[in-house]
Amino acid sequence: MTKEFVNWSGSLRFTPSDTARPSDEAAVQEVVRRTAEKGGTIRPVGSGHSSVPLMQTSDVLLTLDEMSGLVSHDTDAGRASLLPGTGIARAGELLAEHDLAMENLGDVDYQALAGAIGTGTHGTGRELGNLSQTVVGGRLVTADGEVVPFGEDSGPEYDADLLRAAQVSMGSLGVMTSLTLRLLPAYKLHRLNWCTHIDWVQENFAQLTTSNRHFDFYWYPRSDEAQVRTMNLPGQEPDLTPPGDHVHEDATGANYDIIPNSRDLRFEEMEYMLPFDDGLECFKVLRERIKERHRQKVGWRVLVRTIAPDDALISNCYQRPTMTIALLQNNELPYEEYFNDIEPILQDFGGRPHWGKKHTMRADQLRALYPEWETFQDVRRRLDPNGVFMNDYLRSLFEGDVA
Incomplete structure (x- = not known):
């Protein structure tokens, strides 16, 4: 009997009728063909870190x-191909063996590579894109069981x-x-962590970023x-620091060791991507609302980061x-009460939700946020006309609410 699946935070539980664990591309093709022939559906899953039901299936x-x-x-070319289930931490080690490194990493590193990329996972850095922006090619098993190379893997005229579409697709293309x-040549970073009052951060936000x-x-x-938290190439640290002696962590090491944070406790998360120029004003409004209504019940914190614009069709950093x-x-x-009260503020400032984290937005709202929304849907329908890789949750995101 197939075991119940539980995601990382414990908020999502379901029992699929079958769990497939292919070890190579040919085995993936066989699972897809067999499932499609009987009119079934498939949802791929990596580490299960997402807190929305992207992977849920019966x-x-x-x-x-x-x-x-x-x-x-x-x-020499700054390229490497990795298998989709490779953990982010393991990828860092493997690449370092060949003097290579990813341009940026997310806040955590226990995600699988395909899952992190497919949901638009990001780190921080005003000139650095999310992880998906380093994807220049790959191979994809589509709904008919065929292998479709894309990007550089399909040749120069790709x-x-x-x-x-493939750069951020939530497993909906195959x-x-x-x-x-x-990739970049392997590099080290110097990380400083310090504590100060939030007012100092807001006053110096532009220079810090x-x-x-x-x-x-x-x-x-x-x-x-x-x-x-700041991270820079050793020797390129700016002089700006808060007054007083507040540094409580000072470390230098390989990028894949320095960027991720340790996460011993598990949590639920909602994250929105805002236009940079409006983001700090949104934070000020949100801060007052939390202090007014939620301060006594909030056990954790609010995290603020920056990301460079990109042109992936449904990336939440698309062209801004x-x-x-x-x-x-x-x-x-x-x-729920906390997230539901704050979410409209994030939406009022033009926020786009992180695809792998809690949010309530659906197709009619999302369509207006992405100028090339229909281009993505056209690609998706071409690769999966019968919805082999869809579930009710994805339909609510792409097509409308499911009754």
Whole structure:
């Protein structure tokens, strides 16, 4: 009997009729063909970190955890292909062996590569895009069981719309069997963490975002303090620091060791991507609302980061510099009232939701936020005309609410 699936935070539970664990591309093709022939559906899953039901299915759950590792690399060209189930932390180690590194990483590194990329996972850095923007090619098993190379893997005259759709697709185009990434030579970062009052952070926000390779901050509603984190190439640190001796962490190491944070406690999260120029004003409004209504119940903090614009069809950083605001709440504490009260503020400022985190937006609202929304839907329908890779949740995002 197939076991119940439980996501990372514990907020999502379901039991598929079958769990497939292919170990190579041919096995993926076989699962897809067999399922499509009987009129069934498939949802791929990586580490299960997403807190929305992207992977939920009553039919076939296809896990990628046995498809992990480095396929090929070209250090001189700054390229490598990896299998989709490769963990982010493991990818860093594998790439470092060949003097390569990813341009940026997210706040956590226990996600699978395909899942992190497919949901638009990001780190922080005003000049750095999200993880999907380093995807320059790959291989995809589509709904008929055929392998479709995309981007550079399909040759120099590739279909640009297919690549831009594949960069952020939530597993709706098919099953990724390899991903080719644009990479940098291996590099180190110097990380500083310090605590200061939130007012100092807001007053110096512009300089902090422009003078550091990476900058983010946590705001603690109960104390009104902030934990600031900066990361820079060693020797390129700016002089700007808060008054007093507040540094509580100072570390230098490989990028894949320095960027991610340790996450011993599990949490629920809602995050919106806002136009950079409006983001700080949104934070000020949100801060007052939280202090007024939620301060006594918020067990965790609010995280603010920045991301460079991109052109992936449904990336939530599509064609605009971005500031992100994330609400975090311990997974053993209530979050619905808190998130539901704050979400309209984020939406009023033009926010786009993170695809892998809690939000309530659906097709009619989302369509207006993405200028090339219909281009993505055209690509999706062409690759999966019968909805083999769809579930009710994806239909609510792409087509409208499901009764």
